[in-house]
Amino acid sequence: MADIGMESAVGISAAGDGAGPGYRLLAKESPEEEGRFLEISMGPQHPSTHGVFRMDVLLDGETVVRLKPVFGYLHRNHEKIAEGTTYLGSMPYTDRLDYFNSMTNNWAYALAVEKLAGISVPERAEYIRVITAEMTRLQNHATLMGFLLQDLGAMGTPLMYAFREREKILDLFEAVSGSRMMCNYMRFGGCRVDLPSGWLEETVRLVDEFPGFLDEFEALLAENEILMARLQGVGVLSAALAVNAGVTGPMLRASGVNYDIRKVDHYGIYDRFKFRVPLGAHGDCYDRLMLRLLEMRESIKILKQALKQIPSGPVIDPKVKIRNFKPKPGEAYGRIEGPKWELGFYLMSDGSASPYRYRVRPPSLINLTVLEDLCIGQKVADVVVILGSVDIVLGEVDR
Amino acid sequence: MINTGLAAIFLWAGLEQGLGKLLDHGLSLLPPAWRTWATIVVLVGVMLGVFASLFALSTLLERKGLGRMQNRLGPNRVGPYGLLQPVADGIKMLTKEDIVPRGADGVVHFLAPLVLFAPLTLSFAVLPYGRHWVPLNLDAGLLFFFAAGSASELAAFMAGWSSRNKYSMLGGMRAIAQMISFEMPLVVASLSVVMISGTMSLAAIVERQEAWLWIFPKWNVFTPWGLAGFGLFIVAAMAETNRSPFDLPEGESEIIGGFMTEYSGFKYAVFFMGEYFGMFAVSGLAVTLFLGGWNAPLSFLPASFLWFFAKLMALVLVFIWVRGTLPRVRVDQLMNLAWKYLFPMTLLNLFVAALWHYTAVWRAPGGLALRWVLCFAAIAVPCAVLARAMMRSHKWAPRVYRFGD
Amino acid sequence: MFGKGIIKGFIETARNFAGSYHDPARMVTLQYPEEKRALPENSRNFPFLVFDGNDPIKGLRCVSCKICEKECPPQCIYIVNERDERGKPLKHPKIFDIDISVCMSCQICVEVCPFDSIKMDQAYELSATERFKKLILHKQDLAKSNDYYHRIHPTEADAVDAILEAERKQHEAKKSAASSETPPAKQ
Numbered sequence: 006m007a008d009i010g011m012e013s014a015v016g017i018s019a020a021g022d023g024a025g026p027g028y029r030l031l032a033k034e035s036p037e038e039e040g041r042f043l044e045i046s047m048g049p050q051h052p053s054t055h056g057v058f059r060m061d062v063l064l065d066g067e068t069v070v071r072l073k074p075v076f077g078y079l080h081r082n083h084e085k086i087a088e089g090t091t092y093l094g095s096m097p098y099t100d101r102l103d104y105f106n107s108m109t110n111n112w113a114y115a116l117a118v119e120k121l122a123g124i125s126v127p128e129r130a131e132y133i134r135v136i137t138a139e140m141t142r143l144q145n146h147a148t149l150m151g152f153l154l155q156d157l158g159a160m161g162t163p164l165m166y167a168f169r170e171r172e173k174i175l176d177l178f179e180a181v182s183g184s185r186m187m188c189n190y191m192r193f194g195g196c197r198v199d200l201p202s203g204w205l206e207e208t209v210r211l212v213d214e215f216p217g218f219l220d221e222f223e224a225l226l227a228e229n230e231i232l233m234a235r236l237q238g239v240g241v242l243s244a245a246l247a248v249n250a251g252v253t254g255p256m257l258r259a260s261g262v263n264y265d266i267r268k269v270d271h272y273g274i275y276d277r278f279k280f281r282v283p284l285g286a287h288g289d290c291y292d293r294l295m296l297r298l299l300e301m302r303e304s305i306k307i308l309k310q311a312l313k314q315i316p317s318g319p320v321i322d323p324k325v326k327i328r329n330f331k332p333k334p335g336e337a338y339g340r341i342e343g344p345k346w347e348l349g350f351y352l353m354s355d356g357s358a359s360p361y362r363y364r365v366r367p368p369s370l371i372n373l374t375v376l377e378d379l380c381i382g383q384k385v386a387d388v389v390v391i392l393g394s395v396d397i398v399l400g401e402v403d404r
Numbered sequence: 405m406i407n408t409g410l411a412a413i414f415l416w417a418g419l420e421q422g423l424g425k426l427l428d429h430g431l432s433l434l435p436p437a438w439r440t441w442a443t444i445v446v447l448v449g450v451m452l453g454v455f456a457s458l459f460a461l462s463t464l465l466e467r468k469g470l471g472r473m474q475n476r477l478g479p480n481r482v483g484p485y486g487l488l489q490p491v492a493d494g495i496k497m498l499t500k501e502d503i504v505p506r507g508a509d510g511v512v513h514f515l516a517p518l519v520l521f522a523p524l525t526l527s528f529a530v531l532p533y534g535r536h537w538v539p540l541n542l543d544a545g546l547l548f549f550f551a552a553g554s555a556s557e558l559a560a561f562m563a564g565w566s567s568r569n570k571y572s573m574l575g576g577m578r579a580i581a582q583m584i585s586f587e588m589p590l591v592v593a594s595l596s597v598v599m600i601s602g603t604m605s606l607a608a609i610v611e612r613q614e615a616w617l618w619i620f621p622k623w624n625v626f627t628p629w630g631l632a633g634f635g636l637f638i639v640a641a642m643a644e645t646n647r648s649p650f651d652l653p654e655g656e657s658e659i660i661g662g663f664m665t666e667y668s669g670f671k672y673a674v675f676f677m678g679e680y681f682g683m684f685a686v687s688g689l690a691v692t693l694f695l696g697g698w699n700a701p702l703s704f705l706p707a708s709f710l711w712f713f714a715k716l717m718a719l720v721l722v723f724i725w726v727r728g729t730l731p732r733v734r735v736d737q738l739m740n741l742a743w744k745y746l747f748p749m750t751l752l753n754l755f756v757a758a759l760w761h762y763t764a765v766w767r768a769p770g771g772l773a774l775r776w777v778l779c780f781a782a783i784a785v786p787c788a789v790l791a792r793a794m795m796r797s798h799k800w801a802p803r804v805y806r807f808g809d
Numbered sequence: 810m811f812g813k814g815i816i817k818g819f820i821e822t823a824r825n826f827a828g829s830y831h832d833p834a835r836m837v838t839l840q841y842p843e844e845k846r847a848l849p850e851n852s853r854n855f856p857f858l859v860f861d862g863n864d865p866i867k868g869l870r871c872v873s874c875k876i877c878e879k880e881c882p883p884q885c886i887y888i889v890n891e892r893d894e895r896g897k898p899l900k901h902p903k904i905f906d907i908d909i910s911v912c913m914s915c916q917i918c919v920e921v922c923p924f925d926s927i928k929m930d931q932a933y934e935l936s937a938t939e940r941f942k943k944l945i946l947h948k949q950d951l952a953k954s955n956d957y958y959h960r961i962h963p964t965e966a967d968a969v970d971a972i973l974e975a976e977r978k979q980h981e982a983k984k985s986a987a988s989s990e991t992p993p994a995k996q
Contacts, residue, residue: 045571235732292805
């Protein structure tokens, strides 16, 4: 039922740059344009903007002429707070950056600190990190595909299927770390606690059942004529623009550029696993969606190998201090191939218990910079689809 | 169990006849001057009552059906199995504040739900529910139905324009374009039935489908042109009534509520009811034209208005199934579908209907099979060719992906 | 064939519809509050204080060292030490408040506590009608017994008991060694 918040079209910017009622955020270039174009604020309350995010769209009939994204509604001062907290104290805050993928956020931060302080990680912890990261990737891509189809109007059916699978993964996360989404599980030098008994068997069972769900999803998606008509040729991103804008991850690979940080940086123990990197040829929304499905299959491959090879042993380096952790002065940049692309943490230490500078490279924000280029010339309905395929999370865009 | 079912059906048919006679007798007790008015009042009251309760039932069915398709229970807290949920919804809608935007055009804003609702109830009057149960037996019943139904299309635009809201206006523009475009395939698809039956009176069309091949019925849908016509009619009907996958005017995830954005409380309930009444009206017409109206599915069962309503609800369930499965099409693709695909197919269907009619003299054994093959190919081959041309011109196709490393 | 993808979609939804009546994997609704999910052992929500034995005041393991207050990232713990008549600090908290509207369940207080006295609880039905009276938990709300701890986190509680037992034995061994080394009688 559509009794959601009423959106008045004369939008007053809540982000603070308004100059009174009727302030036009997209300047028109001539009085003639003034009468011809329709300016819409797809405002912070909208069923499809994946969070509090606003787009000012200038329309000619139904075609987009100009688009300006406005964000900052979820800014929580994460980087400044980190300068006042200890290194360990920032770890729970990194959970809340990209709140769907807390395990990979934790890992990226732990990687950065381990580079800074020169800490090494035991084998078993590396395997646990890979397993939880790939499970995070599975549930993120399933959720994304579900939400994209919901935005396309499929009334929530694929979304419910995706969430059904996601619940199983979140139950496993709760069993190991204590919390479903805000896991706070990685520590500098390993993981916080070891896996409980029976967890590995449960995970093996989940991994065996997951391809069945993927097949079901593909049956709903891949050859559906309506989906092909809605997604193919929409929002084409050229490889040159992608590389110039700093876009990474599935968006980049959909445009044909072969760049996966797991293969480039060899961080963790990823070079022990055999997996392929799918590449698209057209760079449109359909490619981005199908790539994520293929990446899920590759993640299942990695999981199967990791679950077989996991050794026993300690899960944390006992020499690392929990309190009064003071790394040597220096700087480090740690990055991983998160489910939403390259997530990086840049840390600068001055020898004290809090970092001197703490910076998050937010992949959602950087991928959002090309939104206008993708949307010009498309219809209004496509703007929502393109935004869904870019896969942003406002916690990361605004930090 | 089958025996009790059969007994119940025969008993019901008997009751129905008795009810008809009782009504006639009761009306004949009144003085003649009052008789017409009393008939009208009774009929209108009964029809509104029946369809309003069907509306309540189908909102519940929709929510529970969609829920089951999505691996969850629908509403089940209010009343057993959620049966009182529509009552709760009604009370909620009645007690909500009626918000009208400050700059809105007040009169148009108020009238829009009424303009949607009233003509659709008019169109219920010509549908034949039972053998002698047609409230308004017109010679041009089909024409009246389409005229009344088209009058309700203005409501979406009135709502979109009067709300003084850009989202509503977008929704209104889409609605008017969609509804006008899909009138053509809808009317031409039903034209093939008129051509074969030779009459525009809906009661007569149903009576002409009262033929049996051994014990199986000879409804219009069991002919090649009827099958194709039925499919085209249903697709056009989904677009006419703004049901998924053609619910762009109220595209919930893009333009929030479309033309219904600025309506709240009882006016929103009337819009909602109008949408469902539209669904019942076109389903009723489809049942009348193609599915044999009040005829029973097997020749030894008695005809009754229950068959009409059973077929109506079956079609409503198909609507719900489609809603839960398919994503929405885009507005320019919708226009393409109407003009470049559905309309030519309905025109072709007219020719195939004529072909079927004139080859009816082929009475040799195997003649029926030959007629079927010929007519089916005459419509299926152009359909496939057109579809492939459409997909290829936009370069839509399943893709194969390569892997790096 | 045109429409094949759409038909596959229909078959999929029909399968789910039919399956929801007999297959538990296709009907995943949990009708709360009549049915509640069994929480896994490690599940955590908000902290609580452990006391040994039966007396929540005397058996409280917390010695008011204030390490958890310092390390808590959102600073939701407030501790005031108990002092005797002469102002000497006793190893007992007079006030121990946790504001659970601020607490983010990060579990850092549990990790840094040297005395295993603060642990994570699993209770989640903590809604209140008023923010400041009910959502600030005081010492008497937070103190729960070691038996309760064993019930909600059995493996962890066993491990903690083993560590405390070993520490106690070590402490007693040291004490008896020290007492056996009493200075020889003055000659």
